[in-house]
Amino acid sequence: MIKIGKVSNTFAYFVRKGKHPRNIEKMLKKIKFKADELNTDVFRAGNKKYIFIGIGSKKGDILRKAIAKALSIEGKITYIPNDLDIEEQIKLVVEGAVLYSLKFDEFKAKRDKKRYVLGLMVDRKFKKFINKVKVIAESQNYARRLAGLPPNIGTPEYMVKEARELAKKLGLSIKVFDKKALKRKGMNAILSVNAGSDKGAFIVHLTYKPEKPRIKVAIAGKGITFDAGGLDVKPARYMFNMHLDKTGACVALGVIRAVALLKMPVEVHVVIGLTENVIGSKAYKPNSIIKAYNGKTIEILHTDAEGRLVLADVLSYISKDIKPNYTFDFATLTGAMSISLGKYAIGAFSNDKCLSELAKKIGEKAGEKAWPFPMWEEYNEMLKSDFADVKNIGSWNGDAGSITAAKFLEHFVKGKWLHFDIASMMIAEKHPYYRTGPIAPGVRLLVNMLEVLENGCR
Ligand code: BES
Ligand code: ZN
Ligand code: ZN
Numbered sequence: 001m002i003k004i005g006k007v008s009n010t011f012a013y014f015v016r017k018g019k020h021p022r023n024i025e026k027m028l029k030k031i032k033f034k035a036d037e038l039n040t041d042v043f044r045a046g047n048k049k050y051i052f053i054g055i056g057s058k059k060g061d062i063l064r065k066a067i068a069k070a071l072s073i074e075g076k077i078t079y080i081p082n083d084l085d086i087e088e089q090i091k092l093v094v095e096g097a098v099l100y101s102l103k104f105d106e107f108k109a110k111r112d113k114k115r116y117v118l119g120l121m122v123d124r125k126f127k128k129f130i131n132k133v134k135v136i137a138e139s140q141n142y143a144r145r146l147a148g149l150p151p152n153i154g155t156p157e158y159m160v161k162e163a164r165e166l167a168k169k170l171g172l173s174i175k176v177f178d179k180k181a182l183k184r185k186g187m188n189a190i191l192s193v194n195a196g197s198d199k200g201a202f203i204v205h206l207t208y209k210p211e212k213p214r215i216k217v218a219i220a221g222k223g224i225t226f227d228a229g230g231l232d233v234k235p236a237r238y239m240f241n242m243h244l245d246k247t248g249a250c251v252a253l254g255v256i257r258a259v260a261l262l263k264m265p266v267e268v269h270v271v272i273g274l275t276e277n278v279i280g281s282k283a284y285k286p287n288s289i290i291k292a293y294n295g296k297t298i299e300i301l302h303t304d305a306e307g308r309l310v311l312a313d314v315l316s317y318i319s320k321d322i323k324p325n326y327t328f329d330f331a332t333l334t335g336a337m338s339i340s341l342g343k344y345a346i347g348a349f350s351n352d353k354c355l356s357e358l359a360k361k362i363g364e365k366a367g368e369k370a371w372p373f374p375m376w377e378e379y380n381e382m383l384k385s386d387f388a389d390v391k392n393i394g395s396w397n398g399d400a401g402s403i404t405a406a407k408f409l410e411h412f413v414k415g416k417w418l419h420f421d422i423a424s425m426m427i428a429e430k431h432p433y434y435r436t437g438p439i440a441p442g443v444r445l446l447v448n449m450l451e452v453l454e455n456g457c458r
Contacts (some may be wrong), residue, residue: 077117158225160274269324344425371407
């Protein structure tokens with residue numbers, strides 16, 4: 001919980017190399033505090049307790065880390081700003097606190113009961129801003145919780161139920177295409193991925209429509225509730241954590257949650273494709289040729305490249321039936337992302353230079369770095385099929401794995417589009433403010449991008 005004003009007699013103050021208020025300066029001297037990064041000490045004065053955390057000479061992400069550290073010491077604290085920009089401090093500290101406060105312990109008998117309350121010693125004029133930051137970070141938490149649901153619980157059916165609940169809560173309209181409807185529409189790509197599963201396949205379309213929208217945006221999400229690889233089955237080590245392969249869909253839901261709660265002047269359509277990709281006698285086979293919703297045929301070379309198939313139908317649906325000004329998609333699409341970027345950034349692939357530059361710029365501010373990749377024409381060569389319009393992998397050895405996946409998606413979009421490959425930041429381990437579990441990156445980034453895009457890409 002976030003409040004303006006004092007919430008307890010425990011205070012947190014982040015110490016920079018530089019000047020401090022007189023009373024604080026005195027305490028720091030007494031304990032000979034060093035402002036090294038994340039150096040921590042506690043000072044008691046009467047019934048008051050001060051948690052000092054060093055932030056060196058850095059700004060930005062270090063504040064999210066520092067507030068998480070403070071909250072790990074005491075669940076209820078009052079934050080005293082230092083001499084850095086106040087709005088910036090509020091944003092970082094609120095984000096850090098909200099993100100840190102999500103624990104993935106709902107399936108444990110003994111849940112951690114610690115509750116977090118953060119008071120901010122700031123002017124009341126920041127109330128609205130604080131609320132905005134909080135809503136966006138909580139929407140990321142909403143996505144993180146959903147993404148982390150185990151595969152036996154977070155099934156396609158369950159995800160549809162969650163989407164319906166969200167729509168009801170936020171007053172969104174919702175359309176659900178089940179297997180029968182998908183068949184009728186000719187959405188054979190998602191149906192092929194689903195063929196081996198005893199669970200359903202769904203495309204869910206949610207719409208948020210404000211009174212006078214300035215732009216229309218569509219957000220696609222890959223929602224594979226478990227990716228075993230299909231007949232080209234994954235080895236155990238690589239199958240582990242593949243319940244998180246629905247993260248893209250969860251992030252898309254998180255974005256529309258924030259946009260609707262903040263009543264942003266942007267029309268947002270979220271379209272998620274939900275199914276498992278598992279093995280079985282009915283599973284789709286390599287060498288199959290399937291026709292996607294936009295009429296293009298796809299030669300299957302590898303059944304583990306399934307996310308792009310689901311997105312082929314979802315993106316075709318967006319360009320045929322929604323026709324937005326901008327299309328985005330989120331997908332844990334390729335393992336190759338971690339090879340190129342490690343765990344500190346996601347990939348941005350776009351047919352519009354302005355969009356990918358915007359993602360890079362806003363990403364750095366949002367603390368969710370996105371790095372633009374090339375989308376050169378040459379890569380299309382790698383996707384040429386002898387028998388169909390396109391094949392579903394670029395090469396057998398993984399060459400340009402993430403780029404060719406993005407180039408594949410491009411066959412199914414019309415208009416300005418940006419694809420976020422979020423596989424590199426699917427999961428957090430030993431992270432300062434994300435507990436071990438899914439990160440669901442991109443909610444804060446895209447909501448901040450939409451604030452700019454209201455007025456066109458600049
Ligand atoms: N869901 C995976 C990608 C993935 C792997 C995400 C590891 C997060 C962590 C995707 O469906 C997949 O299996 N991709 C293959 C593509 C290959 C067969 C061309 C991959 O990346 O190996
Ligand atoms: Zn796969
Ligand atoms: Zn997958």
